[in-house]
Amino acid sequence: MKHTHLLVAIFLLLTPLAGCFDSSPVQGPDRTGGADDRNGVEGGPGVEWGPEVSDRASEWLRQNIRDEVYDQVYYHYWDLREHMEALQQDHSGIMRLSTIGRSVDGELDPFNDYGKLLLAEVTNLSDTTPKPQILIDGGHHGNEQLGMEVAMLLLDYLVTQYEEDAWVKEFVDSHDIFIFPMVNVDGNTRDTRANSNGVDLNRNYPFEWDGAGSGPASEPEVTANVELFEAHDFRLYISMHTGTLWFLTPWGYTESLTPDVEMYTRLEQELTELTGLRAGPAATELYIAKGTSLDYGYSLGMPSVTIEVDNEQWGMISVEEKQSRLTAAFIGSLYMMGNYPLFGAHPVLDGSSHPTEIVNGESFTLSLELNNTGFGPLVNGTFWLKGDGFKASPDWIEIAELGANNSTTLEFTVRPLYTGNVSVELEGSFRTLLIDGAPELLLSESNRSVVFLKVSRDDRGLLPGWSFPLGLLSLAVAAIAMQFGPGPRTSRK
Helix, strand or coil: CHHHHHHHHHHHHHHHHHHHHCCCCCCCCCCCCCCCCCCEEECCCCCCCCHHHHHHHHHHHHHHCCCCCCCCECCCHHHHHHHHHHHHHHCCCCEEEEEEEECHHHHHCCCCCCCEEEEEEECCCCCCCCCCEEEEEECCCCCCHHHHHHHHHHHHHHHHCCCCCHHHHHHHHCCEEEEECCCCHHHHHHCCCCCCCCCCHHHCCCCCCCCCCCCCCCCHHHHHHHHHHHHCCEEEEEEEECCCCEEEECCCCCCCCCCCHHHHHHHHHHHHHHHCCEEEEHHHHCCCCCCCHHHHHHHCCCCEEEEECCCCCCCCECCCCCHHHHHHHHHHHHHHHHHHHHCCCCEEEEEEECCCCEECCCCEEEEEEEEECCCCCEEEEEEEEECCCEEEECCCEEEEEECCCCEEEEEEEEEECCCEEEEEEEEEEEECCCCCCCCEEEHHHHCCCEEEEEEECCCCCCCCCCCHHHHHHHHHHHHHHHHHCCCCCCCCC
16 A cells, blocks of 8 residues: 555656656747737838839939039039039948049049049948849940939939938848949040040940950959949949930840840830830840940849930030939839849749648648749749748759749648747749849848748647656556555455
8 A cells, every 4th residue: 555655646746747758849939020929921021112202202303403503514523523422421321432443544643633433332331231232333435424413313312312211211221222423534524435545435344345445344444343243243233324215125235135035025114114215125226236334234143224314415514404304214213223123033922821720749731822023934943941940841842933923832841849939931042034144042132931830739648738758657657556556355353
C-alpha cells in the first residue's frame, strides 16, 4: 500500500510539469507585425501615384515656373549653378550637390572654377539604407535649352515640395534621385549642339558606338555620366532633349524590336494617354542614331526613355512662355518615376489560402496567388518562403513564364514550429527586363509580401496540455502501481 501512495504522489508531483515534457517546440515570440492577431497578407505601397498627385504637380508647375521676369529666359551655366547651390543650402537634409567631372573647357580653366558638371542627389540623407535609384539628365546638346529646364523643374519640385506634398515626401524618403541637368556645359555656353571638341555627346556612348569622338566615351562629359551609370543600379533613366514633341524608347541604333517590346509598347500607350504626346521607338519615330545614352542605359538593364520636350532650339530666349509647353514632359516624368516598378515584370502576392485552424507541428498547404502586375512578362523566376518558426517544402518553385496581367498559384507544404503568430514571407528572384545583362531583382526589393499565420497549440493529448511522452509516462506509472499494489484480502481472526 505504501508503494501505491508513493507512486500516486510522484504522479501528482509531475502533473504541474507537463509542459516541460511537451514534444512540440517552445512557443516563439509574438511576430504579428501589425496583423492584429489575424491571418493576413501585408505589402503594397503607401501614397500611390494618381490623378490627385498629377493635378497638384500641374498646379505647382503653373505657379512656380521661375518668375515673371525670367519666364521666357533660359537657364545658362552660371545661373543654373547658382540656383542649384542655393537649393542645396536651403534643403541640406534632402539634397546633396557634387561635381562629377569637368567639361572640355573647364579642364583648361586656369582658375579651376568653370565647367563643373553638377549632380544633385535628392533623398532623405538621414536614412542611409539602400534605396532604389533613378537618374535624370538633360542638356547633352548645348542648344537644347528646354530639356535642361524640365530637369531643373523636377529638381525644384522634389526639393521644395518635400514638406508640402505627401507623395513627394514618401517618394524622396524611399528613393535616391540623381539629377544631372546640364551634361554639355560648353555647348550651353557657346549655344552649340556639340561640346568644345566638336563631338555630339549623344553619339559618344559605349554601346553601338559609330565614330563620334576619338573613341567610345572619349569626351569628359560622357565619361562622367558613364561612371555614374556604372557606380549605381538605376531602376529608371530619363534623358531630356529638345527638338520635337515625343517620348522616345529604344532602340535608337536599329529599327529592330527590343527584347522588351511588350513592356515598351504598354509604356508608350500610357504616356500618350496621359499627356497627348506621341511615343515610340527612337529609330522609327525619329531617325537612327548610334552611341546614344538611351540605348546605353537600356543595354545596362534599366527602363530608359528620352523625352523630346519641345521643338524650339537655339537662342538665348524663348519666343513664348514656357509653362504651357513643358507640362507634358514634366507630368510624364513624374508618372514614370511613380510607376517604374511596373516597367517590366512586377510580381505581387495578391492573396493566400490555408486551413482556418493551424496547429503547431501539423503540416498544411499554403496556397499563394502570384500576380504579374507589370507591363512585361516574367520569365524564369524562382520563388521560395523565408522566415522563422516553420519548415516549408518544396525549397523553391520555378516559373518558366508568367505573362503581364496574369496570375498563378504557388503551393507550399508548411509545418509550424511554435504556437503564436508566425510571419511567412514570399521571396523570389527574377529579372524585371528580358534584355541580356538586366540585373536580377528580389521580390522584397519591389513589393514586400508577408503572410501572417495564427498558430494554436495541439491540446488533443490524454489530458489538456499533455504531450505524447507524458502519456507514456502516465501508463508506466499505472502499470507499476498495479504490480506493487496490495494482494488479495484475507479475513482477520
